[in-house]
Amino acid sequence: MNACESILGLSPYQGGKPIEELARELCLTKISKLASNENPLGISIKVKKAINDSLSSINRYPDGNCFELKKAIATKHNVTSEMISLGNGSNELLELIARVFVSKQTDEVIFSQYAFVVYPLVTQALGATAVVSPAKNFGHDLDSMLSMITTYTKLIFVANPNNPTGTLLTDKEVYNFLKQVPEGLPVVLDQAYFEYLNIDDSAIQWLSEFSNLIITRTFSKAYGLAGLRVGYSLCSPLVADFINRVREPFNVNFTAQVAAIAALKDDDYLSESIKVNSDGYEQLVECFKSLHLNFIPSHANFIAVEFDDAMDIYNALLKEGVIVRPVEMSGYLRISIGTFEENAHLIAALNKILC
Template identity: 55%
Template structure:
């Protein structure tokens, strides 16, 4: 029996998402012991002390199911961002929510619209449900909102926009996004994926727009600036009717006890968030200066990563860096075969990466 014949056509043809190489895998593969990982846009500071304390305290209750409604976290989010709890959907990371949205609203006969060089998950969830992906050409490595508007048809059900965009780090201004929403038909849903928004210097106005645009869904995560990637917790904010529908599809207990507690603690730790931004800003400047000295071009980034053109096969450079114990991310799958995406690390990690990159490029 060929079980692929039994699978849904979209699933049978899928290529699984490939995450950044784990440190342990590189150690096994090359026997390298001193490894730094700058591949998955993780916070180099680790979790905040407040989050760690919350995890330790709540680990005593691991025999209990988590609060399926996430009351405490929703209350904390409501207070911090002036929202209603009825607007919030919790997810096992924001990836979970992106899939829930697609499963909830998109049918096989529908179209899902997103940009070239956009987050790979958009294409994966579209294909998995058998819908048609419509990919608009990028503008300066980012979203061309006018091209996206022009691509909208009667079949368009959902639009994904990452801001800042992963993997290129490009950023759309509030005024451009607002004008886009004004011109979009109200029956087309827009997911504004703000996984990296805390790193951008320009405050997001997206939550303020929800009262005007009932077709807008904003997703965020605790994986990046809050340093909780390993616990998997994210959230969406939308019209309460949409939230109700999403919660009908959402798996019960999709956010665990430790993630809920750590997220609440992290929300209240403003000093940690300020430090995360400061480390990221300094590291970004360090990489930009290093690239300038190496004569490399890069894409200015508003995230916690930077994408650089190594002017040759990025896959070859990636492999050579692995042998030196440095893990970064090749992004040929995003249509950028000569680019590497490098997460911002601590100062010493950034320096080691730049030194290794210089050695590889000179060899």
């Protein structure tokens, strides 16, 4: 078969091990999944009601333009609906954006070492050239990324907070970076974990100044809708129009749209999610310090932890019913922050394995 040469070296994206799979393999009944940076609270009561109310209409195709969801997002962020594109999770939007701007082998895409694994995947899938900036303290080195810009550069990805390291660039650092990027060069500011920062939304205000800025966000993390797959991008109406030209019709299903609208209105749930994450972070950090484990201070809902034998620890944790995530950093496991009980399960397992 004559498959595209660019995909021959690709491996499919591997998500965190499903709870059901581990239960089948080891016949375990108590399992804590701390692998995929999901919200451990489950969906909010308001979202559950909205989903239940929507079920009688799922025999119909959804609104392909997502009018009501765009309206809700526009209202929340004080932007126009023409600046919004919707995706089957923000992952799809990252791919759609790359498809808009990248088309040739000589096209270059810049991103950081230890950044989100989807960036190199979409770059290679499109047959383009990845230009990887060495990480600085496990995070982005924006000066290095600026120095790598050439006439062949077609796209830049910046994750903030970064996954899988949890590192954070300041607003000042990102703004100064945007000021120095050539005006016509698109920059994707991937903010999948933004809500956990619980800070003012400065990046949205930059859209009026930088027509090349594309912000991506998701309902999969703090809003608790990972299973429904809803993400969105904010950018200039021109770029949004380009994204919508390559977007598949009905890529966000009806129930997902309804759930996302309800989630945006549930401030109490979002506040609780942020608090549970903050409390869980302190709970896990105390454990890691007591076990003398090195970890990267995180600004998201996960922590990257260093082990002498990371894969052995990963497999040992599976036997204890705890699922964490190996990442593309040698010697590190990424551990999602769960509920108090899930975190306690991990802590007990680590103490059993390491002590």
